Amino acid sequence: MLDISQLLSENPSYLSGGEKQRVGIARALITDPKLILADEPTGSLDSETELMVLDIFQRIEWNNTSFVMVIHNASVANICDELYMLKDRKLENFQDFRNI
Structure with missing residues (x-):
């Protein structure tokens, strides 16, 4: 799903x-976890690969895997069911990531 099979023999x-980011995502997903904690999971990906990864995350979420992600990117926020912002050491729920 992450188009990394050609990397199996690479150092x-x-x-x-x-x-490396895609390999890390594959390692996180391989055990079919119920919860994934991700810090900037698409941070070092180009926009095409980011869309591929977000699509995979959405399909996996439908299979009862939950994600808690630290993000700074509105395109990632757009796939989230709930958004929270850490502000002045307090966690605040908010609806529109684009207004930050």
């Missing part, structure tokens, strides 16, 4: 940031 130190 990890030679992988790009985006390739």
Whole structure:
């Protein structure tokens, strides 16, 4: 799903940031977890790969996997069911990420 099969024989130190990110996502998903904690899961991905990963996250979420993500990107926020912002050491629920 993450288009990384060609990386199986590669030395990890030679992988790009985006390739390492996709391998990390695959490692998180391989065990079919019920909860995934992700810090900027699409942070070092190009826009095409980001869309692919977000689509995968949405399909996986339908299979009862929940995600808690730290994000700074409105396109990632658009797929979220709930959004919270940490402001002045307080967690606040809000609806529109684009108004930050």
